[in-house]
Amino acid sequence: MLVAGIDIGSLTAKALILEDSKIRAYAIIPTGVDSEGTSKKVMNSALERAELSLEDLEYVVSTGYGRVIVPFANKNITEISCHAKGAVFLFPSVRTILDMGGQDCKAIRCDASGKVQNFAMNDKCAAGTGRFFEIIAETMELPLEELGGLSLEAMSAAKISSACVVFAKSEVLALLRKGVDKKNILAGINEAVALRVFALLNRVGIEKDFAITGGIAKNVGVVRKVEEKVGLKALIAEEPQIVGALGAALFAKEALEQV
Amino acid sequence: MIAHYGYADGSGEYYLIVDTDRCDGCGRCVEVCPNDILELAPDDYGKTVVRVKDEFVNSIGYICPACKRRDERCESVCEHAALSYTW
Numbered sequence: 001m002l003v004a005g006i007d008i009g010s011l012t013a014k015a016l017i018l019e020d021s022k023i024r025a026y027a028i029i030p031t032g033v034d035s036e037g038t039s040k041k042v043m044n045s046a047l048e049r050a051e052l053s054l055e056d057l058e059y060v061v062s063t064g065y066g067r068v069i070v071p072f073a074n075k076n077i078t079e080i081s082c083h084a085k086g087a088v089f090l091f092p093s094v095r096t097i098l099d100m101g102g103q104d105c106k107a108i109r110c111d112a113s114g115k116v117q118n119f120a121m122n123d124k125c126a127a128g129t130g131r132f133f134e135i136i137a138e139t140m141e142l143p144l145e146e147l148g149g150l151s152l153e154a155m156s157a158a159k160i161s162s163a164c165v166v167f168a169k170s171e172v173l174a175l176l177r178k179g180v181d182k183k184n185i186l187a188g189i190n191e192a193v194a195l196r197v198f199a200l201l202n203r204v205g206i207e208k209d210f211a212i213t214g215g216i217a218k219n220v221g222v223v224r225k226v227e228e229k230v231g232l233k234a235l236i237a238e239e240p241q242i243v244g245a246l247g248a249a250l251f252a253k254e255a256l257e258q259v
Numbered sequence: 260m261i262a263h264y265g266y267a268d269g270s271g272e273y274y275l276i277v278d279t280d281r282c283d284g285c286g287r288c289v290e291v292c293p294n295d296i297l298e299l300a301p302d303d304y305g306k307t308v309v310r311v312k313d314e315f316v317n318s319i320g321y322i323c324p325a326c327k328r329r330d331e332r333c334e335s336v337c338e339h340a341a342l343s344y345t346w
Contacts, residue, residue: 081303115304120263120274124317164269203263203274251303 005248008066011102025050082247088114100216127163151221154187194225273320288333
């Protein structure tokens with residue numbers, strides 16, 4: 001059985017092809033202004049890696065911010081349900097998921113089958129999102145990929161009073177002017193972000209095991225701070241950005257099996 | 260499923276909370292909402308339940324607290340206590 005999940009996020013688009021219960025190939029590309037074009041591009045890229053064509057796929061489920069504009073999808077499902085489904089597939093013991101995406105954060109609690117029990121999201125505020133860290137990286141003139149590692153070398157965390165991206169940026173600039181070590185500033189930012197997402201997680205209630213999905217799961221500094229607050233080790237997929245697309249593909253597989 | 264629609268910002272937490280296991284999709288809350296922010300739609304598992312329309316999720320804090328003074332509001336007309344809020 002060949003099915004696919006496609007996750008059109010606010011910053012990146014992901015496509016994943018599932019052969020029975022095995023991941024055959026996936027692709028991740030930046031989401032352009034043309035969402036429909038992006039959906040075709042990312043799907044073609046995954047198909048190429050799998051040496052398949054669109055006609056080989058029996059069912060496609062779309063998810064994410066742009067899920068309704070995928071012309072070749074048979075069905076669309078919210079990213080909340082897809083992240084839960086994908087995370088439980090990878091880590092069957094997971095019951096609480098924090099998805100830290102390009103422009104929003106979601107806290108999800110689910111049952112053993114990956115069905116959502118409780119969710120809360122925040123897409124009004126950019127604190128703790130990919131875009132937030134892109135702006136921090138630009139402001140500090142550091143490569144995005146190095147933020148997490150550097151923050152772990154901090155001697156102490158600088159006090160950042162606002163996790164709002166607009167205010168945080170000016171606070172960072174003020175701290176840099178004062179000569180505060182970049183590492184300490186990064187640790188302070190991670191602390192502020194962790195506090196915010198912890199409040200979101202408490203809305204849905206935390207039950208072990210705990211997983212973090214989305215691009216921010218690659219920032220080891222944020223992950224450590226969130227783990228400190230939650231009091232649990234976070235399970236993180238080898239490629240945390242594709243968990244939503246994986247969940248979508250699993251929904252596609254289910255849809256076929258129901259027929 | 261407990262669905263939290265809304266957000267938290269510097270001024271507080273604004274969530275309209277739907278317990279979709281309790282909701283039977285009768286639509287009374289949808290009718291009573293003076294701002295037309297609610298709708299009935301199938302969730303990801305196929306059950307038709309009430310939800311907050313996407314375009315209103317990020318403005319709940321400006322719209323909904325005003326209903327606190329009304330006798331008939333989404334949460335008070337629900338016979339199954341499927342709705343609650345945080346303001």
